[in-house]
Amino acid sequence: MDLEFKQIRNTLLVRIQGEMDMVVAEKLRKEIDRKLETKKISNLIINLEKVSFIDSSGLGVIIGRYKKITSLSGRMFIVGARPSVHKILTFSGINKLVSMYNNEQDIINI
Amino acid sequence: MNMKNYVRFEFQSLPENVSFARSCVGAFAAQLNCTLEEIEEIKLVVSEAVSNCIIHGYANQTDKKVLIMATILGDSSMEIMIEDYGQGIADIEQAMEPNFSSDPNRTGLGFTLMKSFMDELEVESQLGQGTIIKLKRFFAVKNKEALA
Numbered sequence: 001m002d003l004e005f006k007q008i009r010n011t012l013l014v015r016i017q018g019e020m021d022m023v024v025a026e027k028l029r030k031e032i033d034r035k036l037e038t039k040k041i042s043n044l045i046i047n048l049e050k051v052s053f054i055d056s057s058g059l060g061v062i063i064g065r066y067k068k069i070t071s072l073s074g075r076m077f078i079v080g081a082r083p084s085v086h087k088i089l090t091f092s093g094i095n096k097l098v099s100m101y102n103n104e105q106d107i108i109n110i
Numbered sequence: 111m112n113m114k115n116y117v118r119f120e121f122q123s124l125p126e127n128v129s130f131a132r133s134c135v136g137a138f139a140a141q142l143n144c145t146l147e148e149i150e151e152i153k154l155v156v157s158e159a160v161s162n163c164i165i166h167g168y169a170n171q172t173d174k175k176v177l178i179m180a181t182i183l184g185d186s187s188m189e190i191m192i193e194d195y196g197q198g199i200a201d202i203e204q205a206m207e208p209n210f211s212s213d214p215n216r217t218g219l220g221f222t223l224m225k226s227f228m229d230e231l232e233v234e235s236q237l238g239q240g241t242i243i244k245l246k247r248f249f250a251v252k253n254k255e256a257l258a
Contacts, residue, residue, distance in 0.1 A: 022161045023125040053150075055157040056219040063217060084150045091226070092219060 002050075003031055011043040012036065013104070017050035020058025028061045033068065042074040045107060049080030059092045066098055075099075077107050112184040115141065123164045123174040123194070132156040135180050139188055144249045151227040152188070152247065158220040159192040159243045165216070167196025167241055187229075187248040195240040202233050 001018035012035055018024065035041065044065060051058075062078070069076045078100045081089055089095055101107050117138050121127045132153040139152045160176060168174045177193040199205045206225070211218035225231050230246035 019129060021125075021128055021157055022165065023128065053153065053157075055154055055161065056217045056223060057161055059219060060217045084147065088154065088223075091223065092217065 001028070003028065005031075005035060007035075007039060007041075010040055011045060012039065012041045013045045013047065015047040015050070019053040020051055020061065021053065021055050022057040025057040025061050028058075029064060032061075032065055036065075036068060036072070041069070042072070044069045044074060044076045045079060045104065046076070047079045047104060048085055049082070049103070051081070051085055054085050054088050056092075059088065059094070062089070063092065063094055066094065077101060079104055079107065111187070114182045114184055116179060116181040118177070118179040120175055120177045122172065123168045123176055124172045125164060127176070128157055128160045128164070131160045131176070131178055135178065135190060138180050138182070141182060142186060142188060142249045143251070148247075148249065152190075155224045155227050155245055156190065156192070158223050159190075159245070162220050162243075163192065163194035163196065163241070166199070167194035169197065185248070186251045187246060190243075190245045192243045192245075193240065198237040198239055198241055199233070199235040200237060202235055206233070 001016065001020070001024040004015040006013040014032055016028070020028070036044070046062065046065070066076050076098050078089065078098050080103055081100065089100070117134070119134065121131065135156045136149045136153040139149050156178070163176045164170060175195060179191045181189045183189065204210055206221040208222045209218040224243070224245060228245045228247045230244070232244040233241065235241040
């Protein structure tokens with residue numbers, strides 16, 4: 001799994017590449033949380049364009065980060081989930097809590 | 111129902127092997143008349159079951175064993191059995207409730223996903239002995255004449 005972080009003012013963009021399962025869940029959780037705790041972050045964008053697989057361990061990371069950012073009065077967005085990943089996100093109900101967009105540009109335009 | 115083909119493999123309870131296990135069973139399922147979407151669903155349920163073995167059955171101990179047997183049957187169905195020899199589940203009914211998890215950092219969606227994407231789910235567990243998960247999924251029967 002590869003992680004890329006980009007901070008644009010108070011928004012943290014996380015681009016994830018690979019499979020989101022129990023192997024990477026802990027690392028992913030720690031790395032995102034470290035950024036959220038050390039930087040002044042109000043919004044979190046998770047880009048899943050290059051995520052080929054997600055299971056409940058990966059969902060746990062996303063749902064946990066949603067709880068964390070909303071506890072800081074921030075907002076979270078999910079970008080670019082391919083159909084197989086989108087289906088699992090929908091199954092978990094996270095799509096009712098988090099705005100989902102096709103690409104990063106769509107968020108910038110809102 | 112007649113068995114047409116099977117694979118059986120055992121591996122160490124290392125998180126890295128979760129990906130190996132789901133890819134193997136997914137590749138095996140490709141022998142059936144199933145769609146890529148269905149193969150993704152098979153991979154997902156195997157990932158859930160094997161993660162459960164490692165996280166809950168073995169409390170993340172990595173020197174234990176997980177056994178998988180996948181069988182293709184004559185009615186175009188597939189059975190998958192995932193077995194661990196870990197601590198077992200104290201209350202199976204509670205473990206299968208949506209959003210229940212013995213670990214607060216987890217979603218508790220594993221069994222719910224397994225139930226949703228498979229046609230049958232059976233759990234056998236004995237405390238201190240281990241757990242066997244049996245999953246079954248029916249696929250559309252191949253009908254070459256209908257396609258002709």
